[in-house]
Amino acid sequence: MEPKSWIRARARISPYEIVFWIAAAVIPFVFFEHYLSLAASVAVAALFCISLDLILGYAGIISLGHAAFFGIGAYTAGILSARGWGEPISGLALAAAVSALAGYIVSFMIVRVQHLALLMITLGLSFLMTELAITFDQFTGGSDGLQGIDTWKLLGIWKFSLWGHTAYAYAISVLFILFLLARRIVHSPFGLTLEAIRENPVRTTALGAPNRGHLQKIFVISAAFAGVAGALLAQVSETVSPEALGFQRSAEIAVMLILGGTGRLYGAILGAIIFMVARDQISGFYLQYWYFWIGLILIFVVLFMPRGILGGLERLARIGRRS
Amino acid sequence: MSTLIAVLFDGLSYGMLLFLLSVGLSVTLGLMNFTNLAHGAFAMLGGYVTYALVELAGWPFLATLPFAFIVTAIIAAGFEVVLFRRIYKSGELNQVLLTIGVVFASYAVAAFFFGTVHHSVELPGYLKGFVEIGALKLPSYRIFLVVVALLITTVLVGVLEYTRFGAMVRAAVDNGKVASGLGLNISVIFALTFALGSGLAGLGGALAINILFIDPNFGFHVLVPVLIVVSIGGLGSIWGSFVAAAALGIFDVVGKFLFPEVGAFLIYLFMVVILFFRPNGLFARR
Numbered sequence: 001m002e003p004k005s006w007i008r009a010r011a012r013i014s015p016y017e018i019v020f021w022i023a024a025a026v027i028p029f030v031f032f033e034h035y036l037s038l039a040a041s042v043a044v045a046a047l048f049c050i051s052l053d054l055i056l057g058y059a060g061i062i063s064l065g066h067a068a069f070f071g072i073g074a075y076t077a078g079i080l081s082a083r084g085w086g087e088p089i090s091g092l093a094l095a096a097a098v099s100a101l102a103g104y105i106v107s108f109m110i111v112r113v114q115h116l117a118l119l120m121i122t123l124g125l126s127f128l129m130t131e132l133a134i135t136f137d138q139f140t141g142g143s144d145g146l147q148g149i150d151t152w153k154l155l156g157i158w159k160f161s162l163w164g165h166t167a168y169a170y171a172i173s174v175l176f177i178l179f180l181l182a183r184r185i186v187h188s189p190f191g192l193t194l195e196a197i198r199e200n201p202v203r204t205t206a207l208g209a210p211n212r213g214h215l216q217k218i219f220v221i222s223a224a225f226a227g228v229a230g231a232l233l234a235q236v237s238e239t240v241s242p243e244a245l246g247f248q249r250s251a252e253i254a255v256m257l258i259l260g261g262t263g264r265l266y267g268a269i270l271g272a273i274i275f276m277v278a279r280d281q282i283s284g285f286y287l288q289y290w291y292f293w294i295g296l297i298l299i300f301v302v303l304f305m306p307r308g309i310l311g312g313l314e315r316l317a318r319i320g321r322r323s
Numbered sequence: 324m325s326t327l328i329a330v331l332f333d334g335l336s337y338g339m340l341l342f343l344l345s346v347g348l349s350v351t352l353g354l355m356n357f358t359n360l361a362h363g364a365f366a367m368l369g370g371y372v373t374y375a376l377v378e379l380a381g382w383p384f385l386a387t388l389p390f391a392f393i394v395t396a397i398i399a400a401g402f403e404v405v406l407f408r409r410i411y412k413s414g415e416l417n418q419v420l421l422t423i424g425v426v427f428a429s430y431a432v433a434a435f436f437f438g439t440v441h442h443s444v445e446l447p448g449y450l451k452g453f454v455e456i457g458a459l460k461l462p463s464y465r466i467f468l469v470v471v472a473l474l475i476t477t478v479l480v481g482v483l484e485y486t487r488f489g490a491m492v493r494a495a496v497d498n499g500k501v502a503s504g505l506g507l508n509i510s511v512i513f514a515l516t517f518a519l520g521s522g523l524a525g526l527g528g529a530l531a532i533n534i535l536f537i538d539p540n541f542g543f544h545v546l547v548p549v550l551i552v553v554s555i556g557g558l559g560s561i562w563g564s565f566v567a568a569a570a571l572g573i574f575d576v577v578g579k580f581l582f583p584e585v586g587a588f589l590i591y592l593f594m595v596v597i598l599f600f601r602p603n604g605l606f607a608r609r
Contacts, residue, residue, distance in 0.1 A: 062416050109599050115415060116358065117602035120554045124595040127547070131588040247547070251423060258420055288434040288539070295428025302421040303409060 011187035020266075021176060028168055035280075036164035037236075042276045043171035044233045049256050049268035050182050051225035056254070057262035058186055059218045060198030061110060064119050064250055065126030066226055068106075071133065071245030073099045073227025078146045078240040079139055086152040092174065092231050099227020100220050107216040107223075126245055133242040145241030149234060167236040174232055178225060182265055185221065194218055195263070255294060258301055261308025270310055325458045330580050331573060336465035338572020339472035342565055343530050345549035346475060347523030353559040354483075354496050355516055357407065358415045361422040362524050362549060364429035364542035369395045369525025370532045371437060377444040384447055388529055395525025400518040407517065408510065426542045433539035441536040464533060471530065472565070475523070480561050492516050496559075551594050555604055563606030 028039040048070055055061040073095035080091050109121055133140045141147055153159050159166060185191050197204045197211050205211055234240045243249065252275070260271025283290040305312045348362045369391035376387040402425070410417045450467055453460045483489040494502040495512045503509045528541070535545070548571070556567030571590065578589060597605065 056416070062419070064419070109595070113599065113602045115602075116352070116554055116558070117598045119358070119415065119419065120550060121595050121598050123547070123550070124591045124598070128588060128591040128595065131585075131591065135584055135588065254420070288431040288439070291427045292431030295424040295426070295431065298420050298424030298427065299406065302417045302424070303406070306413075306417070 007187065007189065007192070011183070025172060029165070036168045038276065038280055040164055040167040040171040040236050041233070042273055043168070043175045044229050044236070045253070045256060045276050046269045046272035047175045047178060047232065048226055048229035048253050049260070049272045050179065050265055051222045051229060052253050052257050053262060053265060053268040054182060054185070054218055054222040054225065056257065057264070057267070058191060058198065059194045059215055061215060061219065062118060063122040064247070065122035065124070066253065067245050067247070067249035068126040068129045069099045069103055069223040069226035070230035070249065071129055071242075072102050073230030074234040074240045074244045075133065075140060075146065076227070077231035078149050078234040081150060081235065082146055082148040086150045088151055088170065088235050091235060092228050095227045095231030096224040099230070100224035103220045103223025104216070107219040110219055111212045111215045123247065126247060126250055129245045130242050133245055140242070143242055145239055149238040149240070151235045151238060171232055171236060174228065178228060179265065182225070186265065190214065190217075255298060259297065259308055261310035264310055267308050267310040271308065274309070328459060329461070330577060332461055332465070334573030334576030335569060336468050336572070337576055338569040339469045340531055340534055341548055341552055341572055342472050342568035343468065343475065344524065344527035344545050345552040345564055345568060346479065346561065347520040347527065348549050349553045349556065349559065349561055349564040350520030350523065351517055352553055353557075353564070354492065355513065355520070356496070356558070357411060358418040359422055360419055360546060361402070361425040361429070361542070362521070363544070363546040364426045365395050365399050365521040365524040366528030366531070366545055367429060367433060367537065367541040368398060368528065370528035370537040370541060371433065372525065373529035374437070374442050374444055374532060374537060378442070384444060384450070388526060391529035392522040392526045396518040396522030399521030400514050403514050403517040408513070426546070429542050430539045437539070439539055441538050442532065443536050444532055446533060468530060476561060476565050483561070551590070555594060555597055557604030557606035560604070560606040563604060566606065
């Protein structure tokens with residue numbers, strides 16, 4: 001097959017995808033009207049998860065501190081709104097820009113280290129950001145969190161209410177648009193090169209691919225995605241606290257991604273849905289049981305389902321088709 | 324002057340506590356190259372062993388310390404055989420996820436048995452008071468910590484550098500294939516080494532409960548400082564961890580004393596900068 005048509009065939013939109021997105025847009029409004037704010041936070045988590053998938057799943061950069069960019073986006077949109085400009089879409093744009101800038105600065109460090117040093121630097125940066133957010137309390141509200149965020153009407157028409165109709169519509173639209181962008185990126189020759197770098201960086205160098213430049217690019221894109229996710233959360237929930245930057249959030253998002261399946265965008269979305277809904281249902285009773293099950297699921301997934309739920313399903317489907 | 328020395332000593336003894344908590348990690352992560360985030364969970368296990376023996380069974384504190392080591396080592400060896408052994412070769416991400424899964428589960432198990440409250444133990448009289456040297460009043464328990472830390476460093480460096488077992492460990496870690504070709508049983512050596520590292524974690528946890536207290540979050544709380552110590556100190560270097568822990572402890576306490584707002588911030592900043600220029604840490608073996 002000719003390379004161009006091969007790439008096009010890979011990127012073809014399947015009917016399942018169309019069904020999925022229609023369902024995602026309709027089902028919460030029709031069947032789960034009381035859970036619309038949960039649905040909005042699922043959409044935020046899915047977007048953040050996609051952001052992590054871009055670097056971890058596709059490019060193979062392991063980060064334990066990706067929440068740093070999520071938090072930067074959240075604080076950017078939050079502070080902007082608290083200082084009197086609550087227009088949501090321009091808030092998202094500014095958050096994306098600030099997070100991308102931070103990602104650009106950090107990317108120079110990320111591409112130069114590996115293994116434990118990479119883990120510790122990403123972890124350290126997220127703790128660093130948390131400390132900064134606590135220290136500069138005249139901007140961030142310190143450890144109590146940022147107060148006084150007021151998100152204006154979406155497009156000047158729809159008010160953000162307690163019920164979350166606007167919030168979910170807004171979050172799912174942003175998720176959909178950025179999903180299309182991510183889909184375009186991972187199916188492009190650039191995206192394929194990233195996967196090649198993940199699999200064999202020495203060979204891609206020999207083939208003339210600029211490894212570091214590519215990795216920096218995807219890191220900046222991923223940081224911007226994370227920033228938008230954080231800004232969405234800030235605008236919808238109208239609050240930001242330092243834990244938006246913290247290790248716990250980075251760990252949770254990694255769990256979602258692993259659960260759904262790395263290196264596949266729908267894995268990120270599926271993981272976010274399962275994790276967030278399960279936590280909402282289980283942790284209501286006892287927090288410690290929830291932790292117990294997360295622990296067991298992580299161990300199980302690593303040992304028996306290295307490609308996550310979606311990867312496992314794909315394998316089953318392939319076996320089914322063969323027999 | 325004596326205040327300065329007291330603060331410095333406070334920092335040093337806190338550093339020694341960090342060292343006791345992290346020396347085992349410098350064996351499992353540093354020597355064996357296994358990204359073992361479950362280290363803090365094993366430390367917590369040792370802490371709870373000591374807590375249970377002292378407070379529930381009425382043993383003297385010192386007598387429980389060997390048990391904190393042994394019980395943790397045996398349980399850790401079980402984990403190594405059943406779980407960790409399978410992922411030595413499968414990359415950091417899987418190691419991170421599986422071991423953090425163990426920490427999550429350990430939180431739940433600890434909360435189930437001991438509740439979510441803080442626990443501490445009653446110390447024997449000779450470890451409780453102060454030792455007076457001239458105008459200086461130093462807490463005896465902290466002097467005890469410094470002595471134990473020095474003792475463990477000496478013994479561990481001795482074992483790893485000068486005994487047959489130490490040579491076998493280093494051979495197995497450096498080149499497993501050749502070592503097993505020479506007749507060494509690699510999987511037994513790895514299990515023993517892992518048990519040693521985790522047993523030390525258990526001992527560290529037992530020694531820590533009077534200063535840090537113990538609760539189900541212990542495994543998460545100590546994780547970041549011990550990772551900082553081992554990664555800065557240098558992979559596989561016991562002395563590196565010792566120096567890094569002492570420096571970190573002094574820096575932390577003195578930093579909080581002098582600039583209370585920015586103390587923690589500076590530690591993370593230093594770590595990031597050091598690891599950027601020396602990705603294997605300051606005193607790396609390799």
